[in-house]
Structure formats: C-alpha cells, structure tokens
Amino acid sequence: MSQLSRSDVANLARLARIDMTDAELDHLATEMDVILAAVARVQEVATPEIAPTSHPIPIHNVTRPDVVSASLTPEAALSGAPAQEDNRFRVPQILGEEA
Amino acid sequence: MTLTYEDVIAKYEPVLGLEVHVELNTHSKMFCGCSTDFGGEPNTQTCPVCLGMPGALPVVNEKAIESSILIGLALNCSIAPFSRFSRKNYFYPDMPKNFQISQYDEPICVNGYLDVEIDTEEGIKKFRVEIERVHMEEDTGKSLHVGGATGRIHGADYSLLDYNRAGIPLVEIVTKIVPGTGKYAPEVAKAYVAQLRDILRSLGVSDVRMEQGSLRCDANVSLRLIGAEQLGTRSETKNVNSLRSVERAVRGEMIRHAELLNKGERVVQETRHFQEDTGLTRSGRSKEQAEDYRYFPEPDLVPVAPDAAWIEKLRESLPEHPSLRRARLQEQWAVPDKEMAAMLNADALDIVEETVLLGADPTRARGWWLGEISRIANESGVAIVELAITPKDVAQIVALVAKGDLTDKLARQVVEGVIAGEGTPQQVIDSRGLKVVSDESALMAAIERAIAAQPETAEKIRNGHIPAAGALIGAVMKDTKGQADAARVRELLLAHLGQPNTINP
Numbered sequence: 087m088s089q090l091s092r093s094d095v096a097n098l099a100r101l102a103r104i105d106m107t108d109a110e111l112d113h114l115a116t117e118m119d120v121i122l123a124a125v126a127r128v129q130e131v132a133t134p135e136i137a138p139t140s141h142p143i144p145i146h147n148v149t150r151p152d153v154v155s156a157s158l159t160p161e162a163a164l165s166g167a168p169a170q171e172d173n174r175f176r177v178p179q180i181l182g183e184e185a
Numbered sequence: 186m187t188l189t190y191e192d193v194i195a196k197y198e199p200v201l202g203l204e205v206h207v208e209l210n211t212h213s214k215m216f217c218g219c220s221t222d223f224g225g226e227p228n229t230q231t232c233p234v235c236l237g238m239p240g241a242l243p244v245v246n247e248k249a250i251e252s253s254i255l256i257g258l259a260l261n262c263s264i265a266p267f268s269r270f271s272r273k274n275y276f277y278p279d280m281p282k283n284f285q286i287s288q289y290d291e292p293i294c295v296n297g298y299l300d301v302e303i304d305t306e307e308g309i310k311k312f313r314v315e316i317e318r319v320h321m322e323e324d325t326g327k328s329l330h331v332g333g334a335t336g337r338i339h340g341a342d343y344s345l346l347d348y349n350r351a352g353i354p355l356v357e358i359v360t361k362i363v364p365g366t367g368k369y370a371p372e373v374a375k376a377y378v379a380q381l382r383d384i385l386r387s388l389g390v391s392d393v394r395m396e397q398g399s400l401r402c403d404a405n406v407s408l409r410l411i412g413a414e415q416l417g418t419r420s421e422t423k424n425v426n427s428l429r430s431v432e433r434a435v436r437g438e439m440i441r442h443a444e445l446l447n448k449g450e451r452v453v454q455e456t457r458h459f460q461e462d463t464g465l466t467r468s469g470r471s472k473e474q475a476e477d478y479r480y481f482p483e484p485d486l487v488p489v490a491p492d493a494a495w496i497e498k499l500r501e502s503l504p505e506h507p508s509l510r511r512a513r514l515q516e517q518w519a520v521p522d523k524e525m526a527a528m529l530n531a532d533a534l535d536i537v538e539e540t541v542l543l544g545a546d547p548t549r550a551r552g553w554w555l556g557e558i559s560r561i562a563n564e565s566g567v568a569i570v571e572l573a574i575t576p577k578d579v580a581q582i583v584a585l586v587a588k589g590d591l592t593d594k595l596a597r598q599v600v601e602g603v604i605a606g607e608g609t610p611q612q613v614i615d616s617r618g619l620k621v622v623s624d625e626s627a628l629m630a631a632i633e634r635a636i637a638a639q640p641e642t643a644e645k646i647r648n649g650h651i652p653a654a655g656a657l658i659g660a661v662m663k664d665t666k667g668q669a670d671a672a673r674v675r676e677l678l679l680a681h682l683g684q685p686n687t688i689n690p
C-alpha cells in the first residue's frame with residue numbers, strides 16, 4: 087500500500103529547500119515508501135493505553151533559574167560565519183520573502 | 186470609488202481575531218543565560234544555544250514559565266497540567282537554528298476571556314473577547330536589509346543579522362474569532378490591546394512598550410454579509426505598533442475588504458503590513474500556499490507539567506486586576522462615568538495616576554491631560570504618552586497654578602512650550618517670560634489705561650452697574666498679555682471705582 091506519493095516527496099523537497107531531479111523524485115517516492123512501511127510496524131504494537139511520547143525518559147519541569155550568564159564575544163560568535171559585516175552575520179539576498 | 190466606513194457597516198459584519206506577542210522582561214533568554222537587555226551592540230548577547238550551534242542544549246527559564254502561567258490566570262484561562270514545546274521549521278535567517286522553539290498543539294494556557302469596555306454614543310458597551318490560547322516561544326533576531334532603495338527586503342542586495350533578540354522569551358496570546366462587534370470592531374480591537382497591555386503591566390511580566398516592539402499586535406479581519414453564517418476570507422495585518430494603529434488598521438482593512446467584495450473580487454488570504462504614515466496596509470507574503478511548518482515535538486526539552494500547588498502559589502501572587510483598579514481610582518477621584526470612559530479611551534489612566542501620585546489634584550491632573558494636552562496630541566495625530574510632557578511636568582504646572590504663580594491661561598502656554606521641547610515648566614516660564622503680574626503698581630497702571638480707553642464703561646461701574654466690569658477686566662488682561670490674575674484685577678478695579686466686590690468671577 088502506497089503511503090507517500092511522488093507529489094508528497096516533491097512537496098517535502100520544496101519545504102526542505104532541496105532541489106531534486108525528476109529521476110530522484112521517482113526513486114525516492116518508492117524508497118521512502120518502503121522505509122515508512124517498515125517504521126509503520128510500530129503502530130501495530132501501540133495500544134490506546136500508551137500515551138504518545140516525545141522523550142525517552144518520563145521526566146518533566148527541567149528548568150533553570152532566570153540568571154544571566156556570560157555570552158560569547160561578538161568575535162567568537164561570528165568566528166564560524168561564512169560572511170560578516172559590522173559585527174553582524176551577513177546572509178545572501180533573501181529574495182521574495184518577508185517576515 | 187472609495188467606500189465610507191458607514192457604507193461598509195451597513196452591508197457587512199466584521200469578524201476579528203487578534204494575536205498579541207509579548208516579550209517577557211526576564212533577565213535571561215528563554216533557553217539560555219544570555220542577557221535580554223534592549224539596545225546592546227550587535228551580537229554581544231549570544232551563545233551556542235541561541236546561535237543554534239550543533240550539540241547545544243536548551244534549558245527552559247523557570248521565570249518565563251511562571252510569567253506565562255500568570256498571564257493565563259489573569260486572562261481567566263485553564264492552565265494545562267501538561268504542555269510541550271515543538272519545533273516550528275522554516276527557512277529564514279532571523280532564527281539561526283532554522284526553526285523556532287514554540288508550542289503547537291499543547292499550549293500552556295487555554296480557554297480564557299477578557300471583558301473589554303468601550304465608550305460609544307449609545308453609552309458604555311461591554312464585549313467579551315474569548316482567548317483561545319497563550320503559548321510560549323522565543324523571539325527572532327533582527328535583520329537589516331542592505332541595498333535597494335527603501336531598506337526593505339525587496340530589492341536588497343544582502344541582509345545583516347543581529348541575534349541579540351533571538352531567544353528572548355515571547356508569549357503569544359491568541360483570541361478566538363470575535364464576532365458581533367459590528368461597527369465597533371476597530372474600537373473593540375484597540376480596547377482589547379489596551380486592556381491586555383494594562384494587565385501585562387500590572388503583572389510585571391513585560392515592559393509592554395509597543396514602540397520598542399515588546400508588545401506587538403497582529404490583527405486578523407474578515408467580512409461577511411450581515412446575517413450570513415459563513416466567515417469571509419481574512420487578512421492578517423502585522424506591524425501594528427501603537428494602540429491607535431490597531432484601530433486604524435482594523436478600520437482600513439474593513440474598508441479595503443468591502444471594496445473588493447463589492448466589485449465581486451475576492452479577498453486574498455495573506456499577511457499585510459501596516460504603514461504607519463498612510464494608515465493603509467500593503468501586501469506581504471501570500472498564504473495561498475498554506476504555510477507548512479512541519480511542527481514536531483522538541484526532542485531537547487522535556488514537557489512542562491505545573492502541579493496544582495505551583496499554580497495556586499502563582500494565583501495568590503496575582504496583583505489587583507486592572508478592572509478593579511479602574512473602579513477604585515474612579516471612586517477615589519470621584520470621576521463621572523462618561524469622563525472615566527474618555528480617560529480610558531485616551532489611554533490616560535496611568536499617566537493621570539502618576540501625576541496624582543506626584544501630588545497633583547486628581548481633577549486638575551485629569552483636566553490637563555484630557556483637555557489641553559489631548560487637544561495638542563489630536564492635532565499632531567499622536568497619543569498623549571508620545572508627547573514630550575511628563576506627569577512630573579504636569580504636577581509642577583498644577584502646583585504653580587495652585588500657588589498663584591501661573592494663571593490657567595499662562596499655564597496653557599507653559600504646557601505648549603514643554604510639548605514643543607522648550608524644556609521643563611520652569612525653563613519655559615523663564616525663557617518665555619511667563620509670570621503672573623502681581624506687581625500691584627503695574628496692575629494699577631494697566632487699570633488706569635483701561636479706564637482711560639473706556640470712560641463710559643467706567644462710569645457705568647461707578648454708578649453701580651457691576652457686570653460692566655467684565656469689559657475692563659478683559660482689557661487689563663489683554664494689556665498684561667494674560668499674565669495677571671483676573672480675580673485680583675477685579676478686586677483692584679472695583680475698589681478703585683468705589684464699588685464692593687460682590688461676585689466672584
């Protein structure tokens with residue numbers, strides 16, 4: 087049973103900003119479907135008594151007090167940046183998107 | 186053809202939805218210990234966590250959780266016994282991680298309400314704005330677009346990012362849709378944001394400074410034909426950075442939608458940006474292609490599960506609710522209903538209270554803020570709080586009038602001068618030479634001149650026709666450029682003409 091269509095894969099690629107050829111899409115649509123089917127077996131053992139979980143250990147409320155600690159220097163913060171200007175990260179043109 | 190607002194409301198019913206983002210005033214960021222101070226040099230308040238370095242692990246700020254719960258309690262929400270953080274994935278350089286940690290299907294507070302009151306020609310009207318959710322997230326960095334004509338992102342050659350703000354705790358408060366406000370939709374939207382801001386301020390959880398962006402409002406507006414069930418397509422207006430703009434944005438969008446609908450065109454579901462100068466909105470990113478953030482639970486953070494004891498402890502610490510405070514101040518200051526509503530509408534309650542706390546008489550303080558100062562604010566199209574006059578200035582002016590150093594007329598000039606940036610009240614008085622002429626010989630000289638100019642009037646007064654004194658007092662006030670105390674002039678004039686001072690002016 088196919089769970090993932092070729093257009094689903096194309097949409098995921100678009101969301102992830104990955105440019106894919108038609109051949110790659112054809113290939114991945116089949117391959118990812120097989121992977122999903124394998125993982126879907128987990129659903130067979132999941133019963134209503136088991137709450138969905140996002141964390142392997144059942145703990146909660148791990149917090150820190152509201153205390154300021156030292157930050158990086160701007161030099162350190164920017165040291166890995168491919169480009170910088172005036173102590174700011176320089177990024178390529180963002181084009182037709184707005185925030 | 187441009188429609189009037191009356192045309193719009195005769196045919197359509199507006200439906201509102203409001204999303205307010207509040208930056209919390211914690212000392213440190215949401216998930217790391219970087220400082221949240223405003224205005225630091227670029228990228229001096231960052232660390233591996235808020236820069237999204239591989240392997241860095243976020244830890245939640247406890248105070249941010251408490252502030253969020255307080256907000257929920259003050260808005261009559263249920264506090265979720267179990268809530269989780271999610272990753273909101275998107276590609277935009279304002280978040281270095283390429284995702285924002287937010288809350289998605291399990292927000293910390295749900296199902297509340299806020300009752301707002303507005304003053305209308307039909308009297309005070311109450312509207313209940315239902316709150317859908319209050320959730321925690323982190324703020325984004327600030328971008329600077331370089332190149333292009335306008336500093337806008339379109340046409341920019343590249344952008345520069347400062348991540349000092351990235352990771353500052355942000356709370357988003359989302360209303361359910363608000364139908365039934367009819368023609369009052371713009372006022373209800375404004376009153377909601379104003380009252381929400383008052384609550385947040387009283388809780389002490391945020392600076393709530395709209396002009397600095399620590400309180401930001403997105404206004405969703407749609408129209409439907411009156412009587413229709415189905416909702417129209419909504420637009421979402423961002424960038425609304427003052428209370429006045431909230432009202433203008435809603436009104437402007439209602440008119441824009443109605444114009445489209447009347448022409449048989451459809452409203453596009455999109456983000457629009459409010460333009461402070463024109464009061465209009467311009468199109469931003471279209472939402473026709475539904476945004477798909479691929480939310481999933483944040484694996485690096487464990488759930489937040491506040492127990493009843495923690496919530497009750499916070500509930501006990503809630504301050505006086507602003508609606509109770511309003512009732513208390515109205516009673517203490519003996520303010521009539523209508524004037525109380527005017528004061529709230531002008532957003533003057535805090536500023537009047539500050540002025541009163543500095544020693545001014547409540548009625549006088551209210552009179553200045555809602556009278557002369559409001560008039561000047563309206564003329565310049567700004568809110569009174571944006572003017573360069575402070576509660577301290579007004580308290581000083583009230584004191585000078587009470588002492589007899591200024592007449593009301595002179596005091597108005599002082600107010601004008603302070604607003605015009607001429608300095609403190611004393612500096613304005615000195616530089617403009619505004620001082621009550623209390624020098625009796627100067628007053629007597631002016632009185633003599635007035636009598637000489639109007640001998641017949643003077644004669645009438647000598648013959649006991651006291652009401653005629655008004656004309657001569659007026660002449661003396663004019664002669665002294667309003668710097669005399671009218672009551673004293675009257676006393677001196679009548680005594681000079683041999684008449685008893687029977688009626689006070």
Ligand SMILES: [Zn+2]
Nearest residue numbers: 217219232235
């Ligand atoms: Zn940090």
